[in-house]
Amino acid sequence: MTCKKNISLSVNGVTRQAEIEPRLLLAHLLRDELNLTGTHIGCDTSQCGACTVMVDGDVVKSCTVLAVQADGKEVTTVEGLGDMEQLHPIQQGFWEKHGLQCGFCTPGVMISMIGLLKENPNPTEEEIRDALEGVICRCTGYQFIVSAVQHAAQLIAEGNAVKETTMSTGEGR
Amino acid sequence: MAKLIGTPQKRKEDPKLITGNGNFTDDIKLPGMLHGAFVRSPHAHAKIIRIDVSKALALPGVVAVYTGNDLVGKVKSVPTMWLLPGADLKPKDRSALAQGKTRYAGECVALVVAENRYIARDALDLVEVDYEDLPAVVHQEAALLDGAPLVHDDVAANLALLWKAGEVPEEEFQNAEVVVKQRLYNQRVIPNPIETRGAVAQYNPGSGELTIWCTSQNPHIHRMVYAGVLDIPESRLQIVAPDVGGGFGSKIATYNEEAVIGHAARDLKRPVKWIEDRKEHFMATTHARDEVIEVELAGKRDGTFTAIRVKNTANLGAYLSTFGAGCPTIDFGLMVTGAYTIPKASVVTYGVYTNTTPTDAYRGAGKPEAAFQIERIVDLFAQEIGMDPVEIRQKNLIPAEAFPYGTAMGVSYDSGNYHYTLDRALDIADYASLRAEQKRLREQGKLLGIGVSTYVELCGFGPSKVAGAIGFQGGVWENSTxxxxxTGKVAVFTGTSPHGQGTATTFAQVVAEKLGIPIDDIELISGDTRSVSMGWGTYGSRNTAVGGAAVAIATDRVIEKAKTIAAHELEVSVEDLEFSNGIFSVKGVPTQSRSFQEIAKSANFAWNLPDGVEPSLEGQSFFDPPNFVYPFGAHICVVEVNVQTGEVELKRYIAVDDVGRVINPLLAEGQVHGGVAQGIGQALWEGAVYSDNGQLLSGTFMDYTMPKARFFPTIESHFTETPSPVNPLGAKGVGETGTTGAPPAVVNAVMDALRPFGIKDLDMPLTPEKVWRAMQTRGENA
Known part of the structure; x- marks a missing residue:
């Protein structure tokens, strides 16, 4: 218990160091040590997915990962997605389409859906519902989460289209 | 004036929540904060022989350990708040920490307080408790039998209450052309908001003030109750519900843990935090439903209903929870006749103690059970006389011209057009084609089922004198300032305590429309007993119908005062002024005007007010509704049952709900989706399971089936709008429609699918195994 470990990791692009107990969960490191309380904990058995974050681009449940396992890695939490000046398309989607009610599961659900959109930029409703398998939302009945993800996919596609247009016309170099 | 009421608006709540800037109870961190963890009974029923805390105390980082004996004279039991009259009620309150005996698995036995949550957890294993296991009783019918173990030695037959209402002469059933009888089990479910319960308490030893941040749907009720439990003046106890991650009824109740954490902070003079883990939540936070309902419906061969009588044997758990006595009695009993003209009705409810987690409200609280029994028995009646379930409903639904309608249970339904709502649902579903499709598929051996429910529910309790008459220990009015x-920016204070409903948006829509100012100029303040003088919280679909009504009236009072000031400045009489789009102007002379913002400044600066007008610009309302409101609707569910596996596939779900005036259709639809998902959840998947010795077998998300996204088709949600005459908004409440309408629609659909097998009824949840087994025995055991 007393033997502590030093770890260094990048969280939302910022290098963070911590001296921690080896048994400390990544979720607790983020919330209690680094004060990034946007990542929530809803269960003990990695079912609910409220704690979902990205580690080196992979979607993981931070309540089931030891903080020491994230040593040297890049972690992205909800706080790293976007702010009100520039929301991430997934945040925009959830806001526009009423994808959240109490908002407790939302950070994990959004991160989990970013994982989906990276692999499948244009998912069908069925594919979105399947990809939501790792999270539980008790408020929304999921329907507007599906709409939110579809909207985000569209925003990302439009954003990419804009980028491609500016590239081809030589602007913005 | 800009039209905002009735329009979809993005939520004002969302920016903080989507950027990770919410402030939930577990996000609160105070200097010097300690962490608590509870030792819980592993036995459903046991004597506590000995507790030894010395090893736990010796663990470095452990600051204190409390047992029941340590709290004697310091923390009282947490009282029930629904003292149902005329029911021979035997209230048994939860003690702060168990003393002498534990009565359900998960009951708190000791509290460990340590420097961090990991040490607190380590120390739990070091608290030694010797128990003498006692026989437990889990099921309510077993608990009533002679010789059953007694949960409380002084409560004979474990009977906590016996409630009767209404009368039906025996001849009504003896002489009836048709009597249909069914025993239904509305199984125990667990609300399971994704944020568990928790509390952070801070005590100021100088002032004697205690603040508890906790996951509450009604902080003023928590303040009133905990002030008594902790023997602290209400004026020195502040309860704050910060962002709350869902409640669904489970965060209405007042619990012992929050009070004990408050005491620990007071005793140790350091802040203490406790956050329930999910396994604890399953055992420690209230469960719901768990009612054995025997219903008899009498009527004529032509399909006319004449009388109903209902017996409800309800499992209340080991103690009487906050509003536990009201759910299977008042909430349930008053609604047993549903949406139909049934001239005679009677209900008897047996409320029973068992060695299980106490039961209390869950989204609907009694009304879903009432809707379930009437909607199921109506289908069975239709089947008995060979009538279509839609036709029998059309024959018996209360006609639109009969409102306000006095029911056999003595309540007055405010307004409605039940036939129209059903017609809309039938149109959307294309009911005739569905029946034709069913016939075609049956010939191919496929089991398509169509289920209908035409529910009505009772919401927005009021007036308060009725609350008094039914023993509800509180008022049911609502307050807004x-x-x-x-500068003309507006703060709206409400005594409701939203936790996901989007109230900051809907109330802002009401105020912005009335004042003619942007929504962004309005902030909602709620959930803090220091900010809001008084209020009764968010539950029972009262948020908009009662809380929103108070907001509307308070806003009207602001306009009234502002108008007086504007008239004074413009040197005209109030009658000569009009107010539109945020401008007070002289009728016929639009150039002579004052903006709302100008008057806000005038009122607050008070340099030039009319005689007798006090400074500042505030309106307040304490709105006590003259009656309940009665949302209603028609739900149609289409399923296909897999003959090979018993799996139920949801093909379509149509919800046509009438919740009175809709303030924000986007948010209203979101409420319907969530409610329907929970209602379908109860029908098909969810259920708390206890072993015979009282162990909760479905005690994690691995064992209790929480509905997932892939389980559902797109829910087709529509509204009809019949305004309620009960409040100035015409609103009725939307939160509980889904959990009320969906379970019977789904079960009726599955039973319809299983008709070729002669299966009349199966208990929820309709798991593949249950359905498959019933098909194998062709309903013989069903």
């Missing part, structure tokens, strides 16, 4: 700052 609309405060206009000198």
């Amino acid at each position: 609309v405060r206009v700052h000198p």
Whole structure:
């Protein structure tokens, strides 16, 4: 218990160091040590997915990962997605389409859906519902989460289209 | 004036929540904060022989350990708040920490307080408790039998209450052309908001003030109750519900843990936090439903209903929870006749103690059970006389011209057009084609089922004198202050305590439309007993119908005062002024005007007010509704049962709900989706399971089936709008429609699918195994 470990990791692009107990969960490191309380904990058995974050681009449940396992890695939490000046398309989607009610599961659900959109930029409703398998939302009945993800996919596609247009016309170099 | 009521608006709540800037109870961190963890009974029923805390105390980092004996004279039991009259009620309150005996698995036995949550957890294993296991009783019918173990030695037959209402002469059933009888089990479910319960308490030893941040749907009720439990003046106890991650009824109740954490902070003079883990939540936070309902419906061969009688044997758990006595009695009993003209009705409810987690409200609280029994028995009646389930409903639904309609249970339904709502649902579903499709598929051996429910529910309790008459220990009015700052920006205070409903948006829509100012100029303040003088919280679909009504009236009072000031400045009489789009102008002379913001400044600066007008610009309302409101609707569910596996596939779900005036259709639809998902959840998947010795077998998300996204088709949600005459908004409440309408629609659909097998009824949840087994025995055991 007393033997502590030093770890260094990048969280939302910022290098963070911590001296921690080896048994400390990544979720607790983020919330209690680094004060990034946007990542929530809803269960003990990695079912609910409220704690979902990205580690080196992979979607993981931070309540089931030891903080020491994230040593040297890049972690992205909800706080790293976007702010009100520039929301991430997934945040925009959830806001526009009423994808959240109490908002407790939302950070994990959004991160989990970013994982989906990276692999499948244009998912069908069925594919979105399947990809939501790792999270539980008790408020929304999921329907507007599906709409939110579809909207985000569209925003990302439009954003990419804009980028491609500016590239081809030589602007913005 | 800009039209905002009735329009979809993005939520004002969302920016903080989507950027990770919410402030939930577990996000609160105070200097010097300690962490608590509870030792819980592993036995459903046991004597506590000995507790030894010395090893736990010796663990470095452990600051204190409390047992029941340590709290004697310091923390009282947490009282029930629904003292149902005329029911021979035997209230048994939860003690702060168990003393002498534990009565359900998960009951708190000791509290460990340590420097961090890991040490607190380590120390739990070091608290030694010797128990003498006692026989437990889990099921309510077993608990009533002679010789059953007694949960409380002084409560004979474990009977906590016996409630009767209404009368039906025996001849009504003896002489009836048709009597249909069914025993239904509305199984125990667990609300399971994704944020568990928790509390952070801070005590100021100088002032004697205690603040508890906790996951509450009604902080003023928590303040009133905990002030008594902790023997602290209400004026020195502040309860704050910060962002709350869902409640669904489970965060209405007042619990012992929050009070004990408050005491620990007071005793140790350091802040203490406790956050329930999910396994604890399953055992420690209230469960719901768990009612054995025997219903008899009498009527004529032509399909006319004449009388109903209902017996409900309800499992209340080991103690009487906050509003536990009301759910299977008042909430349930008053609604047993549903949406139909049934001239005679009677209900008897047996409320029973068992060695299980106490039961209390869950989204609907009694009304879903009432809707379930009437909607199921109506289908069975239709089947008995060979009538289509839609036709029998059309024959018996209360006609639109009969409102306000006095029911056999003595309540007055406010307004409605039940036939129209059903017609809309039939149109959307294309009911005739569905029946034709069913016939075609049956010939191919496929089991398509169509289920209908035409529910009505009772919401927005009021007036308060009725609350008094039914033993509800509190008022049911609601309070709002609309405060206009000198700049014309507005703070709206409400005594409701939203936790996901989007109230900051819907209330802002009401105020913005009335004042003619941007929504962004309005902030909602709620959930803090220091900010809001008084209120009764968010539950029972009362948020908009009662809380929103108070907001509307308070806003009207602001306009009234502002108008007086504007008239004075413009040197005209109030009658000569009009107010539109945020401008007070002289009728016929639009150039002579004052903006709302100008008047806000005038009112607050008070340099030039009319005689007798006090400074500042505020309106307040304490709105006590003259009656309940009665949302209603028609739900149609289409399923296909897999003959090979018993799996139920949801093909379509149509919800046509009438919740009175809709303030924000986007949010209203979201409420319907969530409610329907929970209602379908109860029908098909969810259920708390206890072993015979009282162990909760479905005690994690691995064992209790929480509905997932892939389980559902797109829910087709529509509204009809019949305004309620009960409040100035015409609103009725939307939160509980889904959990009320969906379970019977789904079960009726599955039973319809299983008709070729002669299966009349199966208990929820309709798991593949249950359905498959019933098909194998062709309903013989069903």
